[in-house]
Amino acid sequence: MxxxxxxxxxxxxxxxxxxxxxxxxxxxxxxxxxxxxxxxxxxxxxxxxxxxxxxxxxxxxxxxxxxxxxxxxxxxxxxxxxxxxxxxxxxxxxxxxxxxxxFYEKQLKTLTNGCSFYVSTEEELLDNKTFPLFLCKLSQDHRFLYLDPQGPEGKDQMPVALFRVDSTAILGASTDSQGNRVATGMQFNYRDELGTQCVMRLMAPDSGAKRAGMAWVAAMQKAMKMIMDQREK
Ligand SMILES: [Zn+2]
Ligand SMILES: [Zn+2]
CATH class of the missing domain: 3.30.40.10 (Zinc/RING finger domain, C3HC4 (zinc finger))
Structure with missing residues (x-):
């Protein structure tokens, strides 16, 4: 809507x-x-x-x-x-x-309600480094990804404009008990308002919140697919 x-x-x-x-x-x-x-x-x-x-x-x-x-x-x-x-x-x-x-009736609400992720804007991810926690949520008009710092170590982040996202990738670093690779987060490659290439990585916390994080990522993947398919036309 x-x-x-x-x-x-x-x-x-x-x-x-x-x-x-x-x-x-x-x-x-x-x-x-x-x-x-x-x-x-x-x-x-x-x-x-x-x-x-x-x-x-x-x-x-x-x-x-x-x-x-x-x-x-x-x-x-x-x-x-x-x-x-x-x-x-x-x-x-x-x-x-x-x-x-x-998607509209179930997953869109997941996206606008938001979910907690560790957020990194660095090109390289270093093991054992801790990143600040943010509540990541889609704006009501679906145009922006907002990042609200959840702790004192989080600095204010500019929202990511979805119309400036060039590509996304699923992060899959961990392995479950059966040896399957499990998605652990999502990466956005986008341009800021000055046209500079930027990276934003959202990583699900390794806790009970992980399932919620994965549901959010699955919903965001669907949204991005709709946006990208539309652009190709
Ligand atoms: Zn038709
Ligand atoms: Zn007919």
């Missing part, structure tokens, strides 16, 4: 709530696809029935392609386009939106 500062707009696909200022939009948002023109699709893309006054043409709101009513009769919430109501989906797009909706 667009956060608290939203306005209602009507597009041909339905009613949407978007950020007041376009620059403040969540980086998770997807643009509405252009609709395939009627003359380019004489028949349903799925069952190939010819469109006529009995078989009306409908557009999938997610991909913009043409289908008959029965091949596009799923109305599903499409968080990433900010529609107020569930919208028409073709069969191909249903599972994609369902998966994203699971």
């Amino acid at each position: 667009a956060g608290s500062e939203g306005k209602l707009v009507r597009s041909k696909s339905g009613l949407r709530i978007v950020a007041l200022n376009e620059g403040m939009q969540s980086p998770l948002l997807l643009a509405e696809p252009p609709w395939v023109p009627d003359k380019e699709c004489p028949q349903c893309l799925s069952c190939t029935v010819k469109f006529d006054f009995l078989h009306r043409r409908h557009h999938c709101r997610r991909c913009g392609r043409c289908f008959c009513g029965s091949c596009s009769n799923n109305n599903i919430v499409l968080h990433r386009m900010c529609f107020v109501d569930p919208v028409r989906h073709c069969k191909d797009c249903v599972p994609i939106s369902m998966k994203e909706n699971e």
Whole structure:
């Protein structure tokens, strides 16, 4: 969703709530696809029935392609386009939106609630060095990663702008009792507002909080994948 500062707009696909200022939009948002023109699709893309006054043409709101009513009769919430109501989906797009909706309904809260990590901004990680603990959380508009110091040794950190993250990596230094490598944190490679390349490493504490840390990392990985996939288009 667009956060608290939203306005209602009507597009041909339905009613949407978007950020007041376009620059403040969540980086998770997807643009509405252009609709395939009627003359380019004489028949349903799925069952190939010819469109006529009995078989009306409908557009999938997610991909913009043409289908008959029965091949596009799923109305599903499409968080990433900010529609107020569930919208028409073709069969191909249903599972994609369902998966994203699971993220919006469960994991997004994990990210905005935040989780404690040791934080390092150094290029090289030295063993046995201790790093200050921060509460790391995604901002309500999903644009920034905030880092609140949890102890006296933590200095204020500038938030990381997710739109300036070039890549992320999962840190996997430890091994569990079965000998599997276990993710221990996440690294962000990003540019600060001056364009300088920076590194931010979040490392889960080796304690009961580790599971929570890993759930947070899994959610953040999903968010970053959505953001990166969107950029490639
Ligand atoms: Zn059809
Ligand atoms: Zn579709």
